[in-house]
Amino acid sequence: MTKKVSNAHILLVDDEDGIRATLPPILMDYGFAVTAVGTVSEALARVNGTEYDVLVSDLNIDKPGDGFLVIAAMRLLQPQCITLVLTGYPAFDTAVEGIRHCINDYLVKPVKIDELVNAININLKLKARRSLRAGSSERAKKTDGRAQ
Secondary structure, three states, rough: OOOOOOEEEEEEOOOOOOHHHHHHHHHHHHOEEEEEEEEEHHHHHHHHHOOEEEEEEEOOOOOOOOOHHHHHHHHHHOEEEEEEEEOOOOOOOHHHHHHOOOOEEEEEEEEEEHHHHHHHHHHHHHHHHHHHHHHHHHHHHHHHHHOO
């Protein structure tokens, strides 16, 4: 197992006690800071009060499909946050709904740790590249504005 150090802050939302007990320490071994919650209300409070780099959310938390409520709140309040679905009940309909909510990845339980960590790291790299391009574009606009 190759460990990669990251300082990304992850919000893990899953109603399964076993997932919340085992996944955070594993992700912490990779250098991630992890906050794990088990209800939609806890997740919404965290989304509203703390900045995260990555959301990893189950789809069926308190009731079927309510993970999309957490995802929608994250998209609204923290649009730069990477959103990953981690579900034990994959279905075409939920995958399509995930696309509508602009999720970054859709993973199925039981997930291989390397698969999850790779999905997180790839999306963090893509986010960093977008930020660099956006920064370069803004600098170019400012420079063009001064030259005229």
